Amino acid sequence: MIIDIFLSSYPLFLKATWLTVQLTAVALMLGCVVGLVIAFFRISDSKVLNYIAHVYITVIRGTPLIVQICILYFGLANMVTLSQFWAGAIALAVHNGAYIAEIFRGAIQSIDRGQMEASRSLGMSYPLAMRRIILPQAFRRAIPSLGNQFIIGLKDSSLVAYVGMQDLWGTGLGEAASNYKQLETYMVVGLYYLVLIMIFSYFVNKLEARLAKGKAPTKPAKDNTSVAA
């Protein structure tokens, strides 16, 4: 019975959930850094940086995550000694970075050009204007897409189980192989992910709502003297 498995396994799975959360959090934070850098590459005037970003995004978006994870897991090992956690986190960060880059690029480019011009005309340098004027607006605008990508990132983190990590899914696989109850165990694992994601969504929605409220109604009140034609 699912209930039995749930009750007998929850200390284990709670611990695994914590690992999944940590892993995802670290991976997504790194992913945001990577994404920001790549986004700047893409909007920069340098052809070389542009090209690097283009190739990076094309390759990451053009190959399955599990392949990327396995390549990075073994590829990184040739270069540096990394714990499993960090190998997994970096692989996920590299993957999410490509998607986050596109989100950031879209958000930055959606900010009215006038904002940069006004900043420059006030004597702000390009980096200063980016940091103080463009990025804060872009981040805010990116939040819905970013929230969505974070949910995807959380789910995708399950694949590190296949390089041996004892995250939620890795633990689920191990449990099922010892209790011989595949189906029920997997359903329990699914439930954990579902709850995690629903909690996360709840907070993203709240954040979005608060940001929307922080902003004023789209138009200022105006005296509209109706004109008869």
Added chain:
Amino acid sequence: MIIDIFLSSYPLFLKATWLTVQLTAVALMLGCVVGLVIAFFRISDSKVLNYIAHVYITVIRGTPLIVQICILYFGLANMVTLSQFWAGAIALAVHNGAYIAEIFRGAIQSIDRGQMEASRSLGMSYPLAMRRIILPQAFRRAIPSLGNQFIIGLKDSSLVAYVGMQDLWGTGLGEAASNYKQLETYMVVGLYYLVLIMIFSYFVNKLEARLAKGKAPTKPAKDNTSVAA
């Protein structure tokens, strides 16, 4: 060397590529059917159907694909005897269906209400109007998102390797495990996916371009006699 592995393994990998393509094609076709049905559930007036669609979409979008694949792989077996291919295809279809449903729903709802009203006022029944008037327009509008989802579906199909399928990734895992050249073998597999996806993208872009061309310039030429204020 990557080249050596590529040359020695390509008969094997071409066969696996073919399986991946078949699997993806079948899964996405089924996924479109599922997606269409669920999209109709979501826009229907029935609270029950609405609710079913909502739960379905929430659960699928709230749990990792690998968990879904494993659950369906063993869960379906309790109900019907399915070959591995079909178990994999159905699992992928169920997953993609939820995403495709949202794409279809968005596309259908983006069609101007006036289209349905005009159709009904001409005596067309709701299903007839859907079929002949709304859906053709919605499909066309859905093509970019659908193309994107198909690419995701192709990449995601790699996960059926973990229920034993000898698709591209399954074959890659097996090869690497016997030649002990993980990194190189995985890179070769990644290349196959990349090429597949680039080919597919090329055709989607072509299709989009053709549909865009098929449409007229957005505005008809009009005599604009400029009026001095």
Added chain:
Amino acid sequence: GSQESAPAAGGQASGEGGKKDFTYAMSGVYKPFSFKENGQLTGFDVEIGQALAEKMGMNAVPITNPFETIIPGLDAKKYDAVIGSLTVTPERQKAVLFTNPYYRSGSQIFVQEGNTSIKSKEDLKGKKIGVVKASNYLDWAKKLTDEDKITQYDSDITALLDLPTGRLDAVITDQVVGLRFIKEGGGKVIDVGEPLSFDEQAIAVRLGDQEAVERINKALDEIVKDGTYEKISQKWFGRNILQKQ
């Protein structure tokens, strides 16, 4: 070091009491040799490793790694050794250094209960066989049926569970693993025919690490001699699995 998270391997890391870590890998989905019980990695392989570590004056750190990448993981220095029921094969001997065998077991055919068409390995021709990726059972399967009839899994247990679904006609795996599965009611499965072979399972270390082989062999001798091995084996199997049956 805890067994949950693999430390940066290599044995340099100092663990509890200033002792060096002895990090060794297994699939973790190979009951009763390696599996999870209440989250603790346990099983015969785990305890053998612990006994060896003690003799070597090291700190035992068992970790899990998918079976198909267990040898590359060793190469990539993610752990010092594989104590993961690796069968000694000529192919693998090119990739790793094996110690002396630490147990012997058989490769066994399993089928669904009530299956009357498969009585011996000769009946497997053209039948759908499930095995674990990169195992010597895969080599057996390749000999006994057509290549496109073979399904490769990450876990023997998963393969055994896919017997009743009808997707497989037979599974080849370790005798002990299958019998344990049957005993614990994993599914309506039976073993058929004689074992295909008697295999020697050994501990693997990286090529060139001769020193480690000697150190482990010495420790292995010691635990066999002082009865530790006997105790562990009796605990898990009710007999000594180092001896030829």
Added chain:
Amino acid sequence: MIEVKQLVKSFGPLTVLKGVTLTVEEKEVVVLLGASGSGKSTLLRCLNFLEFYDSGEIRIGGQQIDPHKTNLNQFRAEVGMVFQHFNLFPHKTVLENVIEAPVHVKGTNAAEAKQLAYELLKKVNMQDKADVYPDMLSGGQKQRVAIARALAMKPKIMLFDEPTSALDPELVGEVLQVMKQLAKEGMTMIVVTHEMGFAREVADRAVFMHDGQILEQGPPREFFENPQHDRTKQFLGSIR
């Protein structure tokens, strides 16, 4: 031809039609006037059951229409409707727009439907554009095609909901011209419009709606020259 009795229609808490009674004779052309929000569109939409009314009754040709029993699709086909925003099918050519309903609703065979379509397109002076997609047309051209499309179902009555108010001023005339022609040929018509010229020249009767009710009606000349209610005067003052 059409009898509407005590029609009531609400959207949630908002009662939009508050007991509308109206009779339109065969071949009569009625112009429906009223301020924005007075319920003109809603009345038209009730007349071909794009909205279901809450109470009251509608009779067409003596036959009472019970929306839950009558085959509404067949009935809707007999009432042609022309919308403010044309609502042509953008994925179909002009010709395909016109033959769509005859072929797929009535089951007319394609050749016959096409012949009728060409006749109608000629009537609205759009025969040259039969194979063109709606996107290529001006607003006035679109509206004329929309009229042809409605006529293709051979309706007994035509409803027009502000057919010219989305058009650039210079394109209004060509649409009104087609509508005048139609009236002359004896089509029964109910037209919501603010085109006073059309109302005076073509309509048999002007009906003024206010706040979900018919406040006043009469022959256009009388109605425009001598409105009875203050509301009517005010309204006529504002649109003139």
Added chain:
Amino acid sequence: MIEVKQLVKSFGPLTVLKGVTLTVEEKEVVVLLGASGSGKSTLLRCLNFLEFYDSGEIRIGGQQIDPHKTNLNQFRAEVGMVFQHFNLFPHKTVLENVIEAPVHVKGTNAAEAKQLAYELLKKVNMQDKADVYPDMLSGGQKQRVAIARALAMKPKIMLFDEPTSALDPELVGEVLQVMKQLAKEGMTMIVVTHEMGFAREVADRAVFMHDGQILEQGPPREFFENPQHDRTKQFLGSIR
């Protein structure tokens, strides 16, 4: 104050400024006129190096500005610019908009910057809205804040690019009022505008651009009453 000599600027194949020479004295108010596309905005944008010119030279206070050598950011800070679409920073309050550049470009300390900001907001009559976000303001209010923001850098010259043309007519006055006040206080200004009243009343000189060149200039009275070129006459005719 500002000397522009033979300024040439192209966008790809399109030469937008074809040798513009213009001198503006200290405290002078120059109104820049010209048809759409004549290069007015481009000239202003070159003047504070939002665009780099191709050839010619620009001197400010006698000093020649070489865009590749001079610290342009510091220089830009001395030339205030007000845009048609205000370009306020929407994520910052009115006060924060005004102190942003003094604090982060000049390094003025916050208290001092705030005090100056309040003074300037008072000057543009926006002191009540210091803690409000731009979204809450009308267009006229936004533009007045934008002027205060530019003034906060204590510029030596102010450039206005059609500061009132995105405003509802009833809001234009309040912005022009602020600009008049500024002119009266002796600010050097170049203003692109179609507000003839402002030009006549406030400007010391009107400059007419046509096709990337200065065609004609002079004191507003003379310029408006007695334009020399046909082009100028035609332009003045069209906007009056």
